[in-house]
């Protein structure tokens with residue numbers, strides 16, 4: 001039984017800076033820069049400012065896939081943005097992404113530098129720029145974009161909903177955990193039914209839809225995020241998702257991309273900055 005008095009929202013919301021949550025020190029109800037900070041710039045055409053969270057990994061996997069297929073223009077410098085330290089609120093970062101979230105990309109190969117933010121927008125930008133990992137046939141392309149946008153709309157329920165309340169909230173509350181576990185399982189079932197029909201998410205080809213979805217739902221299905229959520233959600237029961245996630249995890253570009261801007265976990269899988277292929281080669285993955 002819950003002996004706490006139920007919460008009644010006040011008439012006007014006020015900001016409790018010390019709410020005890022894991023992200024209390026960086027989350028704010030206002031946008032914009034908090035401090036002046038220059039970002040480093042390397043020699044490569046693409047400059048990436050990111051962190052190896054699922055949204056960050058989408059982009060580094062895409063860049064490594066492009067390089068693997070010989071697109072030299074996809075050479076990139078990757079710098080780590082430590083979101084726990086508030087780097088996303090520095091002035092140069094906010095100029096690239098006014099939403100203050102990783103990943104953020106600056107394409108310096110265009111006549112004037114092009115800023116690209118939102119991981120889905122970055123994947124689409126790179127797919128169009130290099131004409132790869134997106135089908136050319138209009139119907140197949142539409143299907144690829146269906147799933148790319150599905151991911152962008154769905155993942156906040158997984159990360160901001162289920163993951164937050166199951167793993168990060170200062171206390172365990174049954175109502176949100178139930179609500180978001182149900183939705184996460186429904187989403188896994190959506191993917192499982194799709195993958196029963198097609199080898200990859202959007203059909204016969206590996207595309208930006210797989211690249212967007214794998215770091216979230218593929219990694220969830222491997223039981224690698226949110227503590228013991230794999231057991232809690234019975235991820236092993238999604239057989240087609242299991243087949244797909246193992247296949248994607250074995251790709252060379254995925255193994256390379258997932259370590260870039262990783263600054264936690266196994267030290268052999270961490271790379272704070274990437275400037276050339278040799279930086280990743282050194283890890284001997």
Ligand SMILES: N[C@@H](CCC(=O)N[C@@H](CS)C(=O)NCC(=O)O)C(=O)O
Pocket residue numbers: 026027053054055056083088100101102103117118119120
């Ligand atoms: N819809 C955005 C979400 C990006 C996002 O939520 N990034 C997180 C890390 S995964 C972040 O930078 N959080 C820092 C903050 O919220 O202050 C995208 O897909 O790019």
